[in-house]
Each structure stands twice: as structure tokens, then as C-alpha cells.
Amino acid sequence: MPVDPARILEDLSPFYRREEFPVLLHQYETWSESRPLEGCRVIDASPVFRNTCAKYAALLAAGADLTAAVSPVMPHDPETVALLGRYGIPVAEAERTEGPYDVVMDCAGALSHVLSRCGYVELIRSGAQRYAGCPQPVWMVDAGRIKQIETCLGTGESFFRALEALGAESGPGRTLVVIGCGKVGRGIVLHALSRGLNVTVADVEEKPLPAPSASFIHAADGKALSNAVKQAFCAVTATGRRHALSGVIDPAVTRSSGVLLANMGVEDEWGPEIPKERQLNGGRPLNFILPDPTRMCYIDPPLALHNRGAVELAAGRARPGIFPPPPEIEEAFLSLIRSRGSVPREMLDWIS
Incomplete structure (x- = not known):
């Protein structure tokens, strides 16, 4: 059984201030009560580094039966992979994974071959070609404004x-x-x-x-x-x-x-x-x-949007084919970042 996700956040506290990941923290706090992924089998191929653990904490708080995937496509930190074992989060090799899972949370198409009941959430643009012609929903994080952060x-x-x-x-x-x-x-x-x-x-x-x-x-x-x-x-x-x-x-x-x-x-x-x-x-x-390839304050929004895609797919709120995150969800994220986050407002103005 995975550890209490609160333990994961406690372990991250010496490294990150709360204002560095306001969106993932908001998901953790909200989903701890609503449990939108209760019982859902979810596999996540996000690059495994220390700050990715905050993403996993939110998914576990949502009730997900979570597996992390590593692949030759994206680098990962071996120490963090070993830590996931201590947290009770299974780690699979992406290329050897078959499924089915309820939701597949992908990165660079490493899991595009895995069977999914509800659809796919792709984190980066280079994965889009793997999903061209996919008849199931494909929530494309990179197609929105948030990924620019x-x-x-x-x-x-x-x-x-x-x-x-x-x-x-x-x-x-x-x-x-x-x-x-x-x-x-x-x-x-x-x-x-x-x-x-x-x-x-x-x-x-x-x-x-x-x-x-x-x-x-x-x-x-x-x-x-x-x-x-x-x-x-x-x-x-x-x-x-x-x-x-x-x-x-x-x-x-x-x-x-x-x-x-x-x-x-x-x-x-x-x-x-x-x-x-x-x-x-x-x-x-x-x-x-680097230990954190992207600083927590910049990686928090897209990782949270990746998580939100899993919730939307599990709830059946998605259409077939590749589609961008709804603007109203992205705007809600930006509002959280402006009010609780540490990214300077003038830097947020750089994104279109």
C-alpha cells in the first residue's frame, strides 16, 4: 500500500516552500476530500525527479491506484525512483507495460501502446505524433497556455x-x-x-x-x-x-x-x-x-494540468481525438499562481 500522501509532502518541505507549488497543493487539499480518482488504475510517465513527487501526492490524495513509469525516452533520477519504492508506488518500465489502465498519463508517447479505458493525457508536444488518429480522448497539456510557464x-x-x-x-x-x-x-x-x-x-x-x-x-x-x-x-x-x-x-x-x-x-x-x-x-x-531540471514554481502548473486531465478523463468529460485543456481550467490555474504562487507577475506576462 502507498504511504499517506501527507508523508510525501512532509519529505518535500525542506526543499520547497508552499508558494512554489500552489496548484499541486490545491489539488492535494481539494482531492483529499472529493477523491475524484477513487479506485482508478493510473499510470504516469512524467520524468521522475524529486519535485515530481508533489504530483504523485496529489494523485494519491485523489484516490488513484498509481503506478509510475520510466522509459528510455525521458531521463529520470535513480534516487527518486528508489524513493518511490519506499513510498509504495510501483515503478514499471514503459516499453514493457501493457495495461489496461483506466487513465494513461503519458510523456513523449512512451505509453502510447498501453491500453486505456478512458483515454490518454500527453504532457509534451513531441508525443503528439504518437497519438495522431487515436480514436480515444487525448488531453494535450502542451497545447495550452499553462505549459509555456x-x-x-x-x-x-x-x-x-x-x-x-x-x-x-x-x-x-x-x-x-x-x-x-x-x-x-x-x-x-x-x-x-x-x-x-x-x-x-x-x-x-x-x-x-x-x-x-x-x-x-x-x-x-x-x-x-x-x-x-x-x-x-x-x-x-x-x-x-x-x-x-x-x-x-x-x-x-x-x-x-x-x-x-x-x-x-x-x-x-x-x-x-x-x-x-x-x-x-x-x-x-x-x-x-540538475536535481530539479525545472524549478518547482515553473513545473507545478503543467504537472497539475497533467493531473487534471486524468480527472477529466476518468469523469468522462472529454471528446475523442487530441484536444487542448479548456481555457477556463487554465485561467483558474493562472489565478491560483497569481494569488498564491512565487512566479513574478511580470514573467507571467511573457506568456501569450
């Missing part, structure tokens, strides 16, 4: 925190190349500009840049991109596409210059021509070298 604000912050953990100097005046200007790339650019860095953005389409001081290169212009990377202190990919730079970037650039190469996407974005040993963290998402 993690991907734009949180991932941008953790990129620089990871660089600092490796001893890399990222002070004012240095040049950073950001390849891909979606939510993750934009967040990196915003944090880079706030640190006084010179920023060059490369993308396959020219988009409005976060600041006029940032410069733009078309990502298909291999010569210009290779030259920009050669002159930077660091180049980071955030395209969301596997092997996005294969055949574009000149591999000689990475051999002849001391530029740091980083990836913030789930897939290998630099491509097979760039050796893994030449990339920080072996080409895996750089922030996953």
Missing part, C-alpha cells in the same frame, strides 16, 4: 542554471546562438537577453523576436549558421525535431572551435555528424543534469 520561463532559466553547474561562463557581452524559436527557444532568448548576452536566433521561419537587439538567421542557411556558431561561446538547439541540423551545420566548425554545443530538446537535434562526446550532457537535454 515550464517551457518558456522554466526551461530558459534551467538552461543557464545547468551551464553554471558545469562552470561555463555566460556573462554579459558573450554571444549565444539559439536554434529554434518555439516556446523553449524563446524562453532561452528571454533569459539570455536579461543577462546581457548577445543573441542570434536561427529558425526555419522568421518570427517576431523577443527583443530588437536579437539578430536572426534562417536555419536553412547552413553557411551563415555555421559561421554564427563558430563565433559564439555556446549554441543550443530547441527545434523539437530529431536530427534537425543534420546536413545543415558544417561538422568542421565543431571540431575547429571551442564553442559549447547543447541540446534542450527530447530528441537528438544536432544529428549523427556531431559526436555525442562533443555535446554537453552527451546530447541529452542539458537541464537534466
Whole structure:
């Protein structure tokens, strides 16, 4: 039997203040009484790190019969996985799991093959292709505004925190190349500009840049991109596409210059021509070298939205196919963050 979820929150208290995870705490407090997942078999493939335990506490408080899944797709912290065993939460290998479960809570499509009675909740954009054509409901967390708090604000912050953990100097005046200007790339650019860095953005389409001081290169212009990377202190990919730079970037650039190469996407974005040993963290998402790959205040909202999707599916309040979280639910979350959370209001204004 799992431990009392209150024990999990007690164990987290030395690491996080209550205002750092107001939405998950609200779910824990509310669901402890309403028990919306009473008796539901739920499997959750969220990346297993210390702050993910607050998510599990809310699901257990809701009455879920919870299993955590780990997969080769996403990194995890072995110490936290071992801790789940002590909490009485079973841990399964995603690729060997069959089900059925009442609700499958997925990440990057690692559990898309698992049978589900009520449907699926997918956490990140790269998992969407696994669910194309799925006849069951697929609650897509990444399709809403809330996910931008993690991907734009949180991932941008953790990129620089990871660089600092490796001893890399990222002070004012240095040049950073950001390849891909979606939510993750934009967040990196915003944090880079706030640190006084010179920023060059490369993308396959020219988009409005976060600041006029940032410069733009078309990502298909291999010569210009290779030259920009050669002159930077660091180049980071955030395209969301596997092997996005294969055949574009000149591999000689990475051999002849001391530029740091980083990836913030789930897939290998630099491509097979760039050796893994030449990339920080072996080409895996750089922030996953940290105990908390995303700070609790930024990961709290999307993890809570992932949880809420499970409740909505279990209650039958969903339609077939891939769909975004309802705006009214996201607005309720944002209201909680503004009133009880620690994310500065001006940072919340950055998300669209």
C-alpha cells in the first residue's frame, strides 16, 4: 500500500516552500476530500525527479491506484525512483507495460501502446505524433497556455542554471546562438537577453523576436549558421525535431572551435555528424543534469494540468481525438499562481 500522501509532502518541505507549488497543493487539499480518482488504475510517465513527487501526492490524495513509469525516452533520477519504492508506488518500465489502465498519463508517447479505458493525457508536444488518429480522448497539456510557464520561463532559466553547474561562463557581452524559436527557444532568448548576452536566433521561419537587439538567421542557411556558431561561446538547439541540423551545420566548425554545443530538446537535434562526446550532457537535454531540471514554481502548473486531465478523463468529460485543456481550467490555474504562487507577475506576462 502507498504511504499517506501527507508523508510525501512532509519529505518535500525542506526543499520547497508552499508558494512554489500552489496548484499541486490545491489539488492535494481539494482531492483529499472529493477523491475524484477513487479506485482508478493510473499510470504516469512524467520524468521522475524529486519535485515530481508533489504530483504523485496529489494523485494519491485523489484516490488513484498509481503506478509510475520510466522509459528510455525521458531521463529520470535513480534516487527518486528508489524513493518511490519506499513510498509504495510501483515503478514499471514503459516499453514493457501493457495495461489496461483506466487513465494513461503519458510523456513523449512512451505509453502510447498501453491500453486505456478512458483515454490518454500527453504532457509534451513531441508525443503528439504518437497519438495522431487515436480514436480515444487525448488531453494535450502542451497545447495550452499553462505549459509555456515550464517551457518558456522554466526551461530558459534551467538552461543557464545547468551551464553554471558545469562552470561555463555566460556573462554579459558573450554571444549565444539559439536554434529554434518555439516556446523553449524563446524562453532561452528571454533569459539570455536579461543577462546581457548577445543573441542570434536561427529558425526555419522568421518570427517576431523577443527583443530588437536579437539578430536572426534562417536555419536553412547552413553557411551563415555555421559561421554564427563558430563565433559564439555556446549554441543550443530547441527545434523539437530529431536530427534537425543534420546536413545543415558544417561538422568542421565543431571540431575547429571551442564553442559549447547543447541540446534542450527530447530528441537528438544536432544529428549523427556531431559526436555525442562533443555535446554537453552527451546530447541529452542539458537541464537534466540538475536535481530539479525545472524549478518547482515553473513545473507545478503543467504537472497539475497533467493531473487534471486524468480527472477529466476518468469523469468522462472529454471528446475523442487530441484536444487542448479548456481555457477556463487554465485561467483558474493562472489565478491560483497569481494569488498564491512565487512566479513574478511580470514573467507571467511573457506568456501569450
